Amino acid sequence: DSGVTQTPKHLITATGQRVTLRCSPRSGDLSVYWYQQSLDQGLQFLIQYYNGEERAKGNILERFSAQQFPDLHSELNLSSLELGDSALYFCASSVDLGGGETQYFGPGTRLLVL
Amino acid sequence: AQKVTQAQTEISVVEKEDVTLDCVYETRDTTYYLFWYKQPPSGELVFLIRRNSFDEQNEISGRYSWNFQKSTSSFNFTITASQVVDSAVYFCALSEAVGNNAGNMLTFGGGTRLMVKP
Numbered sequence: 345d346s347g348v349t350q351t352p353k354h355l356i357t358a359t360g361q362r363v364t365l366r367c368s369p370r371s372g373d374l375s376v377y378w379y380q381q382s383l384d385q386g387l388q389f390l391i392q393y394y395n396g397e398e399r400a401k402g403n404i405l406e407r408f409s410a411q412q413f414p415d416l417h418s419e420l421n422l423s424s425l426e427l428g429d430s431a432l433y434f435c436a437s438s439v440d441l442g443g444g445e446t447q448y449f450g451p452g453t454r455l456l457v458l
Numbered sequence: 459a460q461k462v463t464q465a466q467t468e469i470s471v472v473e474k475e476d477v478t479l480d481c482v483y484e485t486r487d488t489t490y491y492l493f494w495y496k497q498p499p500s501g502e503l504v505f506l507i508r509r510n511s512f513d514e515q516n517e518i519s520g521r522y523s524w525n526f527q528k529s530t531s532s533f534n535f536t537i538t539a540s541q542v543v544d545s546a547v548y549f550c551a552l553s554e555a556v557g558n559n560a561g562n563m564l565t566f567g568g569g570t571r572l573m574v575k576p
Contacts, residue, residue: 346504346505375562377562379564386566389565392563400562443553446508449495452501
């Protein structure tokens with residue numbers, strides 16, 4: 345158990361809908377990251393937050409947004425869902441924000457868009 | 459741009475065999491970090507090791523060992539006397555140390571699926 349929690353574990357929804365994925369980092373970690381794992385794209389970095397502020401952005405679609413709250417938990421919002429958004433979404437956390445920090449991953453949220 | 463290549467998409471071995479998973483990376487930075495993660499069938503990503511670019515010493519942890527060679531930009535992972543429980547997808551990843559304010563994204567390789575048969 346990495347100490348990172350994600351809810352829900354599974355999510356089934358329809359195209360055009362909006363969903364929110366939630367992540368709680370390990371105790372003491374200030375950085376939260378979101379990754380998407382799909383069959384065609386592999387594991388891809390989406391976005392990083394550090395102590396409430398966005399710090400790095402990867403291949404995140406405009407339909408997706410995230411935020412980190414004062415209690416350091418984070419939410420990833422996915423809207424206008426398409427079939428291709430079906431994937432495993434991971435949250436990770438690290439103590440600090442700098443390059444090279446070890447990231448510990450949560451169990452993931454498996455999203456299926458029908 | 460940084461890139462990680464795991465050329466072996468799938469490896470099948472019989473229990474107790476040794477197996478090496480290859481990882482080749484590309485980066486323009488002189489300071490960077492390499493990682494290995496394990497993804498068992500249950501789906502979570504489990505951290506195995508972190509290595510910085512200035513530390514070329516090989517590392518051994520039980521049946522696991524890692525060989526880092528900057529000259530060939532490789533960071534290979536060997537499992538000695540493999541066991542059925544080692545069956546998983548293994549990912550190599552790279553992070554560039556671009557400064558504390560610039561974020562910390564991991565670039566992953568495509569993964570190697572290891573199947574250990576009894």
